[in-house]
Each structure stands twice: as C-alpha cells, then as structure tokens.
Amino acid sequence: MIHLMKTAYGCEGHDSWARPGASGCADADRRWHGQCSRHPATTELHRTPRPAQPTTRPAAASEAVGIQYDSFGAPGMQMLCYLVPGPGGERERGSRRVNWVWYVNTHKRNLRRLLTGNSGRRFEYFLPPGELTPETTTEITTLANEMLPPQFTALVRLSNVFLQPVFDLAPTRMVADHIVLLGDAAGTVRPHTASGTSKALGDAAGLAQALNGWTPPDELPTRNLKDWEAQRLAYLLTVARSGIRLASQSFLGTTSGRQFLSE
Numbered sequence: 533m534i535h536l537m538k539t540a541y542g543c544e545g546h547d548s549w550a551r552p553g554a555s556g557c558a559d560a561d562r563r564w565h566g567q568c569s570r571h572p573a574t575t576e577l578h579r580t581p582r583p584a585q586p587t588t589r590p591a592a593a594s595e596a597v598g599i600q601y602d603s604f605g606a607p608g609m610q611m612l613c614y615l616v617p618g619p620g621g622e623r624e625r626g627s628r629r630v631n632w633v634w635y636v637n638t639h640k641r642n643l644r645r646l647l648t649g650n651s652g653r654r655f656e657y658f659l660p661p662g663e664l665t666p667e668t669t670t671e672i673t674t675l676a677n678e679m680l681p682p683q684f685t686a687l688v689r690l691s692n693v694f695l696q697p698v699f700d701l702a703p704t705r706m707v708a709d710h711i712v713l714l715g716d717a718a719g720t721v722r723p724h725t726a727s728g729t730s731k732a733l734g735d736a737a738g739l740a741q742a743l744n745g746w747t748p749p750d751e752l753p754t755r756n757l758k759d760w761e762a763q764r765l766a767y768l769l770t771v772a773r774s775g776i777r778l779a780s781q782s783f784l785g786t787t788s789g790r791q792f793l794s795e
C-alpha cells in the first residue's frame with residue numbers, strides 16, 4: 533500500500549487491504565473453484581541433496597524429468613516442471629534450479645484442514661514451506677506415488693512443498709475515491725495464463741502514463757484514470773476468462789469428476 537498525496541495505491545497483492553474499500557467487495561467474493569496447487573519453493577535439486585533421501589540422487593531426478601520443461605496430466609490434476617536460473621542468475625547446467633507446480637482438484641470442505649499448519653496456525657490463502665502437517669505430507673506423497681510418473685514423484689519427495697489454493701478474484705473497480713488498485717489487488721488470474729506478473733507491470737506502466745504531467749497539489753486527472761481503468765479492466769477480464777477456459781480444458785477447477793486429498 534502506497535500513499536501519495538491523499539491517494540492510496542493498493543498494490544499489496546491478492547490479499548489486498550485496500551481492495552474492499554475501493555471495490556466494495558468483501559473477501560467473500562473470492563470464489564473457490566475447486567483447485568489447489570502445490571509448489572515447492574524453487575527447489576535446488578542440483579545443489580541440495582537431502583540426506584533423508586539417500587536412494588534418490590536429486591541431480592538424477594532433475595536430469596530424468598527433462599532439461600527445459602515437462603508436464604503430466606490426468607483428469608483433475610496437472611503437474612508442470614521447468615528449469616529456472618540459479619539464485620545468482622546462473623544458466624549453466626548443474627547450477628540451475630528446478631521449479632514445479634502440481635494442480636489438484638479438491639473440495640472446498642478440505643481447505644480448512646489442508647491450510648491448518650503444523651504449528652496449529654490456520655492460514656487463509658497460503659500454507660508456507662515447513663507448515664505441512666505429517667498427515668498432509670503423507671497424503672501428498674501417497675497421491676504422488678499413486679498418480680504421478682516416478683520422476684515427478686521423486687521431485688515431490690525431494691521438495692520442501694508449500695500449498696496455495698487458487699481463487700478467482702473477480703475484477704470490479706480499480707479507481708475509487710482516493711484509492712487506486714493494481715496488480716493482484718485489482719483482480720487475480722488463474723495461474724495457467726502465466727500472466728499475473730505482466731498484468732501487474734502493465735497496470736503500473738499504464739497508471740504512470742495516466743498520471744504523467746500531473747503534479748500535486750493539482751486535482752487528480754480523473755478522466756485519464758477512468759480511461760486507464762476501463763482499458764485495464766477489459767484486459768483483466770479477457771485474461772481471467774482465458775484462464776478459466778484453459779483450466780477447464782485440463783479438467784481443473786471443476787467440482788465434477790474426481791477430487792483429491794479428501795478425508
């Protein structure tokens with residue numbers, strides 16, 4: 533949240549504090565669409581072999597999975613795995629890291645249990661690494677053993693997994709009385725579009741343009757802001773719809789069909 537000349541710029545992500553004030557939307561408007569994703573914090577498989585897994589060499593696992601990108605799909609789940617640069621931007625073989633994401637359909641009623649951490653703390657939108665309970669860890673590894681190819685199962689076992697439910701945060705308003713929303717605070721898109729970052733950047737660049745030439749204490753350029761809002765909301769809506777379409781093509785985010793991680 534940034535305050536500038538009596539205007540608050542809500543750019544604090546999907547859990548935005550400013551959003552209800554600007555859009556009139558309560559958090560109840562967050563729509564669960566039946567899908568959980570679990571990612572590891574980008575896992576250094578090349579560099580951090582875990583002694584607890586003596587039978588699987590991490591480097592071997594990442595070599596087996598693929599050099600650039602690999603994926604696996606079954607109704608109600610999808611896993612993607614790809615290489616990303618090392619912590620210092622390294623791109624050489626052996627220095628890069630492996631990132632993966634595993635989308636799994638699950639009923640809303642499972643969320644409370646899945647998002648209650650090992651510490652007993654109840655999380656709303658994100659279960660951080662280290663907070664998976666032993667029961668959830670067992671559920672996840674059992675599901676991996678049952679459903680995933682062995683290379684992906686190895687990745688799951690070797691990773692410090694975290695959990696994130698995927699919600700739709702419907703676009704409503706971006707400009708209200710002295711509040712401007714941008715990025716995830718204005719509305720989220722499904723991860724399948726891989727465009728949350730570029731959308732946030734586009735919002736910010738457009739806002740800078742809308743405010744170009746304006747200097748406090750002049751009145752805010754309301755007309756420019758309204759034009760910016762109309763343009764960015766239209767874009768947000770298009771991307772949000774395409775994310776829903778992409779997900780349903782992969783049988784993700786539906787409450788029909790097989791659901792996982794149920795008690």
Ligand SMILES: Cc1cc2nc3c(=O)[nH]c(=O)nc-3n(C[C@H](O)[C@H](O)[C@H](O)COP(=O)(O)OP(=O)(O)OC[C@H]3O[C@@H](n4cnc5c(N)ncnc54)[C@H](O)[C@@H]3O)c2cc1C
Nearest residue numbers: 533543544545546571714715716717726727728729730732
């Ligand atoms: C695991 C994961 C993988 C993703 N992968 C991709 C991908 O591959 N491609 C892609 O395009 N997008 C991806 N995204 C989505 C992308 O990260 C977001 O869409 C993007 O970061 C949104 O940017 P933002 O600036 O709106 O919000 P954020 O990046 O969430 O930034 C908000 C910032 O505000 C800070 N903040 C929160 N509250 C306050 C407050 N009250 N006061 C001050 N500061 C505050 C937060 O600490 C944070 O630094 C991914 C997201 C996740 C969680």
